[in-house]
Amino acid sequence: MQKQTRCPLIPTSASSRRDFLKQASLAAAALAAPALIPAAALGRDGAVAPSERVNMGFIGLGGQGTGHLLGGAWTYVPGGYVARDDVQVLAVCDVRRERRESAQKRCNQMYAQKLGQAGYSGVQAYNDFREVLARPDLDAVLIAVPYHWAAPLATMAVRAGKDVYCEKPIAITIREGRTLVETCQRFGRIYQAGMQQRSEYGGKFRLACELVRNGRIGQLKEVYAYRQPGAFFPTPWTSDHSVPVPDGFDWNLWLGPLPWRPFGGEAGHALSGCFIGDVNWAPHHYDIIQWTVNPDPNAPIEVAYENKGRRSDDAIIHYRYSNGAVVHSSGYPGERVGGEGGACFVGTEGRIAVDRANIVSYPASILKQPLRPDDSRVYHANSHSGNFLECIRSRRPTITHPETAVYTMNAILIGGIALALQRAVKWDPVKGEFAGDEQANRLLSYTPRPPWRI
């Protein structure tokens, strides 16, 4: 007790003392924030025995996948999963030989060092993810693959009895999302989507969410998302442009369910022209918005399309929710905060803008008033990867469980369909289809290339 409230002696100079006091008071405020679920508290008692480690496979070893696996400057998993004592990495998988071999080498080296076993070779490398999913000794897989593979791969992993972490965009059609949710329920697996803003970034997003939900800005009227939604809408469907496939790259498997085309030199997160709007960065923005607009059943029911030029890239999408809140895909005029995965919430008595780096409120006093006992709270986690692993052990739903992730993705996809059609659409969130709109309903799904199916 004493140790928690005591601090070092005040410096003797008055000026530095003032700074010190200011810092100390800010630090104390940060410490005083409620910590509802301390990390590892939900694990089994005591230290993690080898038999209780989560055996994991990593599918997709690009920047995102490697960041999760090995850590790095951008990642929110310090040292990566491979550094965690409660995880044992057994498999790494990528359609690029050099990536999987490099990751395998790094992991084996790290374990050799950690376990004091020279020549450790317990991490296997795979080209075909189906071989990873067939391993009975894997508990969970982390999926960080091109957009079109996210839902098919996650669904196949769940069918194989694995718990799944999956990077955005989670699903690229409404049908994929629905199948994902149903499959997770059917097999009772744990799933976490890579919408880590609910857990990371010092709790700024959670704070914004709880303040808005508890009426600190009055009645929520509008939200600015700073980001266009998007949808799968390939233009062109295929191409004849061809260059030699690099050695060690399985192009056919990379392409998977997409319409066939020869390798044209690009194979990153997505093929250019496959998507209209933004399906990959927008989920961060819209996830926080939907968390905050709540209650969940009030999914957007109307989507308006505002033409701002000749291209749909310039258009603004406006969503209306059944509780009256309106979400704009544009930024709040003059407000800089919100662009980094955030949003600006405007109520009748104030507004809050939040992103990964900042949270601001107008008036400023909104942020200074702590939450009160009577205020409602939301799911609280301070580490996204920690939450995933805790839920694997406890079988509690993760902070971005499939229903939540797909609810967010659906909002993005219906906005993307409005962009594709360049007009307004009406959405029936209960039926999961557009109301009396046959054209729009034809874009709820696509037709994967056999033998791939979801």
Place this chain on the structure above:
Amino acid sequence: MNSTRLSLLQSPVAASRQSAAIFPIPRKECGALPKRRYASNVLKSPLMTRLLLAGLISLAAITARAADEQGLIATLQSNAGVPQKCAACQQLRIIGTAKSVPALAALLGEERIGHAARYALEAMPGPEAGAALREALGKNSGLIKAGLIDSLGWRQDTESLTLLKPLLSDPDVTIAAATASALGKIGGKDAIAALSAACDQAPAAVQAVVLESLLQRAERLLSSGDNSGAAAIYHDLFSTKFPVQVRTAAWRGLALSDAGQRADLITKALAGTDRPVQVAALKLVRELADAPVIKACLGQWTSLPAESQLAVLDAHVKLGAESLPTVRTATQSQHFTVRYAAWQALADLSDPASIPALAKVAASGEPAAVRMAARNALTRVRGAGVREALLAHLNKAEPLEKAELLLALGERGDTAAANILVQNAGAESESVRLAALESLRRLAVADTISPLLDLAAKSKSDDAREPVLKALYAVCQASPDKDQTARRVVETIGRFPVAERRQVLPLLAELATPDALTAAQAATRDSDAELAKDAVRVLTQWPNAAPAPHLLELARASTDSTMHTLALRGCIEVAGQESDLTKRLALLQQASATAKRVEEKKQALGQIGQIPSPAALEIVMKDLADPGLVNEAGLAAVSIAEKLAVTDRKLGDDVAVKVLAQCQAADVVKRAWSLRIKPSSGASFIRDWAVCGPYTQAGATGAEAVFNVAFGPEKRGEKVQWKAVPRGDHVNLMALFPGQSSCVAYLWTQITAPRDCDGALLMGSDDGIKAWLNGEVVHSNNIDRGEVADQDTAPIKLKKGTNQLLLKITQGGGGWSACARIVGTDGKPIPGLLVEPPTSAAGPLVAPAR
């Protein structure tokens, strides 16, 4: 915060009103309506008008669609290429009608276009599309046939059942698996029977799909109320002969479909040793939150393992207050995680009776997480009687528990409890005292200022005073009426002895009112020299320029050199906050004139450099001639000139020439060069380069990570393969090395100079760039950016004859390119300078420095 923000701040509702007509009828839908971004008049118009308009729009759209469809069909039937025909199919997916079906059907057998044609047909609602897909089934094989089966499945085409059933045993497992999947989607008794018959005989690849299709059908039966039909399927699948994930899914289905057996099934699973089923039960019990199931589980409570207890507890808490007895039981669990969750749960259960127990655990020797859970619950527990219970227990609690309760009052934002906190802020128990002060800091109630000041004065040591000062600081910061608070502070601290006054002086700068200023200024003249110096330090921290004249006067008048320096530095510091630039410049000039030492003159130059005016520039230019001030004067001059040059390029150029003539500091020289050299320089880009790369480093991701990794050309003796680059102003490395990321490439060229001369290397790069001239690093910019010509400048010295120029360009992802050119000190081309295409295979003759 800028002024724009302030105005937005004041009127959130106004912003809301600006787009209040937010559900526009978009222009595209508005057809003949006047072109308005938001047709708010339509929103306000009577419903009938809107319906009529909608009807007209639909008619117009249908006419347009028919014409489009005809054109698309013509494309399908033409000699157009594969991409064009696929694009037509894609559009027909959206607008196609029965008219398109024959043209699409004719393409179903073609490998690439067939996929696109099926994409169009799969989504068409009419029976013609289904018929076309069925008809194509018999004419195709392999993956095309599998795709057709998939589409029939998604269409839930019951008419295809007869065709599909035999395909379940097709020797092509791809077709058999597609059939199993389709039957699972189409459903019906026949489909279930066929799937059930196949589940034992099918090869493994098909069996997995058969089993999932059966699970899918069972779910549909369950959701339609046919629990016994669902249970029958689940019962068959709950077998060890099937993969473990199917068996557990079947167990889950059984528990859901058989209400009579549910409690027994779940209890046994939670207490049992069948691990996969237990894992399924942990999730299901929470999802169901079913009272009879929970009751049955509670009957086995002590025999349940930790994770099962936790699951039952979670499930019960979902039911609200009725779970209180369970939660209380769980607080006594032998398992740490369960106790933790139980204390956590009390936060939401509105139970005043739990307060003493929570306080006790929060203050106990339990693991930190459990104590934190209890502490959090103390903060959050709500409902009738909770506050009263908390205050009542405060009077009885032991000191450590009391401290927890006092902390909770602060965390709960209970400003009405400020008096109670003040009473305890002087307690003998250190725990109690610190907790009360922490909560007073947290609440920052204005009325606590006087008692807190008294406490500060009475504190017997710095340690004891420190938390009081923190609370005081928070109160001052939060004070809604700073004038009144300042008067109270000034009045109170006036009674303090010198030593105590020194401790609380910084509060004056936080308040920064006229009274506070007067008091702080008066303190600078106190007979106690240390107090006076502290007062000067406080004025140096003032949030505006108000103390500047006083500090200047103090500096001028002071005979004490320390006081003189402190006051003068303070004056220069706060003068920088003067918003009237003329006044600011005058103050700084006076301060500089008062300065006895070069350090303060340098400080003043730094501040004057922030004033973007010709008058300020004139002052700093004079100091260029002073050897002791030349670098600071140069820096100030370029800082001002950079701003003025936006509208007066010549001025920027003139300043740069003068600075370059006097100043040697590298950063100043670089900035002066940037002012000097115009992007409009007539010099041509270097067009002859040799390239090597790409080089990567395992584990280094992103442009910035590879920047400082030394590869071949940077290593002595390392063999490097140089290749000529196609001539051009800009080297497009992305075209030379497609699809690369997190890597570097090197560019090398040879420059022949007619004589030794000074010049500047102008560079643009995507992403980062490092440059070596004759082996010496002349430029380094580790950055992730797009290329703009001349975005970087480096002063260089060329020697007569051949000079080796080596560039290192990093690539994070996306574009990857670079350009460079060399100009003289006048910004113009250097006469006689030649670029020679590198010919030696050996690379740069001088190895670059590492």
